[in-house]
Amino acid sequence: MVEPHIVTVLNVNDDDASRYMVTRILEMSGHRVIEAGTGGDALRLAAELRPELVILDVRLPDLSGYEVAARLRANPETASLSVMHTSATFVTADKRVQGLDSGADAYLTEPFEPAELLATVKSLLRLRHAERELRQRADQLAEADRRKDEFLAMLAHELRNPLAAIMTAIGILERKSTEDAKETRMRSIIHRQTHHLARLVDDLLDVSRITRGKVELRRTRLDLVEVLRQALTLIRPVAEGRGLSLESTLPEQPLWLEADGTRLEQVFTNLLDNAAKYSDAGGNIRVQLFQEGVDGSARAVVRITDTGIGIPAHKLPTIFELFAQADETLERSRGGLGIGLTLVRNLVEMHGGIVYANSPGAGRGSEFVVKLPLAAHQLALKGDSLTAPERPRQRRILLVEDNSDARQALQDLLELWGHQVQVAQDGMGGVATALEIRPELALVDIGLPGLDGYRVAQELRARVGQEIRLVAITGYGGPEDRSRALQAGFDHHLVKPVKPDELNRLLTNL
Incomplete structure (x- = not known):
């Protein structure tokens, strides 16, 4: 059997008789009551014990009830507490308004009937319970949204790896002529559908980023x-x-x-x-x-x-x-x-x-x-205005990619363009190969086993120097991912699947 929840109330009043009367009414209704006689004690006990409700007399010997309510609201630790002002003297309409403006949720004029006090307490507790449920729901939605974003980022990364291999492979095939009409038609279908799938992946991620205000424009003329x-x-x-x-x-x-x-x-x-x-x-x-x-x-x-x-x-x-x-x-x-x-x-x-x-x-x-x-x-x-890129000069390139299909397809494309290409399938192998062959350019995947792409970039900057050009090729395409890549030492950040023409322009302009 679940024990009923006992509500804790902080009763603040410097008049002993008034304080005693309110405490007795509340205790007889099953509430736990903490008492305070000054505004300073009220602030301290509210912060320490976190009662669910503060019944606060307006006239106190040190701080007014208005000031206490305002300070409770200003403190993040006590801002969500329910506050009810009571007063036997400050009972005019402007005083009630002042009390509500200072942060009180209700205002009772003494003397009041026990039933009126208990009804007001119940009303405030219902409101507090509803607010707490809404806050918990908001926190749950925020956490679900965060996990959804993480899932979408991971989904995009996993989808972009096979897309990169397919797009690079079809880029190679399209550079070889064929007289077979059916083969030409099949190439065209693969090309169109791969680009369509890549756009769907990008749109899915971008709509999530835009709704969270995480898309930044990189403006140029x-x-x-x-x-x-x-x-x-x-x-x-x-x-x-x-x-x-x-x-x-x-x-x-x-x-x-x-x-x-x-x-x-x-x-x-x-x-x-x-x-x-x-x-x-x-x-x-x-x-x-x-x-x-x-x-x-x-x-x-x-x-x-x-x-x-x-x-x-x-x-x-x-x-x-x-x-x-x-x-x-x-x-x-x-x-x-x-x-x-x-x-x-x-x-x-x-x-x-x-x-x-x-x-x-x-x-x-x-x-x-x-x-x-x-x-x-x-x-x-x-x-x-923009001009079409020229064919890039031949370069000595290191390709670090753990996906075997994507690695082979990109290596074949680069070699078709006349570049000398060495490959590595993990971060440690990439660093070792770079120290051995001293490439002009390294194309590095971020999601590598062992030593990830960011650490590879840091190692290459420290051990090979600033002359090598580093290009991150990754399935993670958010602004924060690009910023992190540049901070790690990369010169450029490309999102999978990389279009052959885009890579060609990059190699030309380096």
Whole structure:
């Protein structure tokens, strides 16, 4: 049999008779009572014994009850205690207001009936119990959220290892010509689906980071025309594979933004992928980019229209909400997690822009419009825009990777580019090999057995020197992971699966 919980009450009053009367009423109702005659004693006993309720007379010999209540509220250790003021003299409305403003939860005027005192005590204890349950629930939710984030990070890491091997392998195959039409078609399918899976993994993690405010933009001056061209290049095989035509109208002159190019590419790839996903074969996707406004109000406008399934009127107001779906049929033939448009909205708003959707209705296509503020120096020279990387010169490279498939695929790709590659499958082996061959560049996985990638970087910096270039290749892609890698001594941080073109640009620009 569970023992009933006994409530502890601190009764503070310098008048012995009044204090005795309240104590007797409470004890007869089954409460445990602690007594104090001064404000100083009340503060000390409240901190030491943590009663659930403080019955506090306003008039005390050292501190007023208002001051005691305020100090209880200011102390984190006693801030959650319930406080009830009592007074036989300070009974005007302004005094009651002063008592409640100081932190009291209730105010009783003496003399009061025992039933009134007990009813007020019960009411305050019910409120305190409800607050405690809500606080515990909030703590449980915070802990569950933390574990969810840890799980998502680990899930992404585990998914990115096989993705890295597949993406690198298909990158090698695509560089070898074939006359077999079926093989060409299979390569294209693997390429599209691998990139699609990689985007799903990134979106799943990014929506978690954004909702926690952990995504930071790495702004540079960039040409939005080039960003859109890159997004169109990525999505064109997907659109053509689904029997869709893809048209674009882009200005000849650059439109400069102060923005994070990777995040904007993510925005437009998501919108274009959605347009392709929700359009049937024979449909059309059209992309327009133009400038509206002048001077300080100038904005770049991207308009993406499709001839797909459209958006019902009742879905338009919530289409950017987390897990919202335009395809509500039981078979869910269009797929998707319902997080892409949430990412789009958040990333666009982080850039100071807006995004909205229009649709004439179901079966009549959709339109998504993104508006982004242009950089102050819009008239920058075209020569500052991004240029395609050249083929990197041959380098002596150390690759440290414990996943055998990912290691072999990346080694084959690097050697195909003409580099000299030595490999190691764990941290200790990586350090030993680096001391032996003195590579120009080390590509190091973070999640290595024994000596992890961070410690490998620290060892190489200490024993090989500052000349070696260190690149972290990892499934952990959060801002905190990048920061930790740079602090450990890495020069660059790449997230698996690394696209061959991205790695090629890095090797060229080192």
